[in-house]
Amino acid sequence: MGVEVKVEGLTKSFGRQVIWSDVSLTLPAGEISVLLGPSGTGKSVFLKNLIGLLKPDRGSITIQGNDLTKLSERKLYEVRKLFGVLFQDGALFGSMNLYDNIAFPLREHTRKSESEVKRIVDDKMEMVGLAGTERKLPGEISGGMRKRAGLARALVLDPEIVLVDEPDSGLDPVRTAYINQLFVDLNQQIGATFLIVTHDVNTARTVPDNIGLLYRRHLAMFGPREMLLSSEEPVVRQFLNAQRQGPIGMSEEKDVGELEAERQAGYEMPPLPPIALQLLPTDGQVRAGQRPPGAWCQANGVTPPPGSFQDPPGVAGSAGNARHAQSSGWTKPAGRADDDTLALPRVEG
């Protein structure tokens, strides 16, 4: 399950306002990718282009050999069935209970019997932890539950590609952590290709296999998580480390004067923080797209920042690392203390 999405030279404007131009990236089949960018850089517009709700000015979006930008409305309707989308607010119908909201795409797009619909809805509600809330109305539940209901609805047609727009908006950090874990678990269970649009740096640091950053109407960088988290590229470094110092200003980019003032004030970019361990599925299995910690750095001769790939404080006995080791063939080199810096993956044969 999960299909590749290949975007080449995509450009979108509204009238004379260019939102972004020449965006090229490939979402690898079955992997989780995150798209970051300052507010207003066109991340949501990018998602809407991917599902054909907006038409780009130029460029192509290729899925299973079809260029979505060139499809007829009828063919596009068919290809859209590959997608499950979670919009920012869950986009639930306020007058329908959760069961009917989640059943809606099945009743609308398939000829399944009501007993079959019930089986699928029950299954998806269980997957997102909402079993027992079928009769609740969207207005009676929390924002986090609404998102999970929206997610269940996005899953009912068994999508190959799941698009998520700002899952953390309006959620506290704990609920954000829960929903992030849910994405990892779902990716492991259904194997779909995930693209998550977010501003949340912690999500970007711990969830995806790949990260992209939109900035100044371009895709500044897109690639494996470890590549961006060890990047010295000023924009990438500033954004991923949530710093004030760097080229991104209050309203998009800083001008030359602001940068010069910053330089004269002696501001320097702090050292790169450690690369966190990537979240594992809760059942301890490794997702198909998951790479062993440090694999990209090792393959590319990059020394990760000190302290990388350690368990977060409070995880006794390096349980997380042990789980990585167990399931990915990765081992911590002998003779290194638990609080030592980097342990690289074992290179096979």
Ligand SMILES: Nc1ncnc2c1ncn2[C@@H]1O[C@H](COP(=O)(O)OP(=O)(O)OP(=O)(O)O)[C@@H](O)[C@H]1O
């Ligand atoms: N249908 C539309 N017509 C005209 N302009 C639009 C339309 N949709 C979006 N825009 C403009 O495109 C720009 C990018 O909007 P978008 O919502 O994609 O940004 P974003 O990166 O998702 O922002 P945020 O992180 O704040 O949600 C904004 O200037 C917005 O006003």
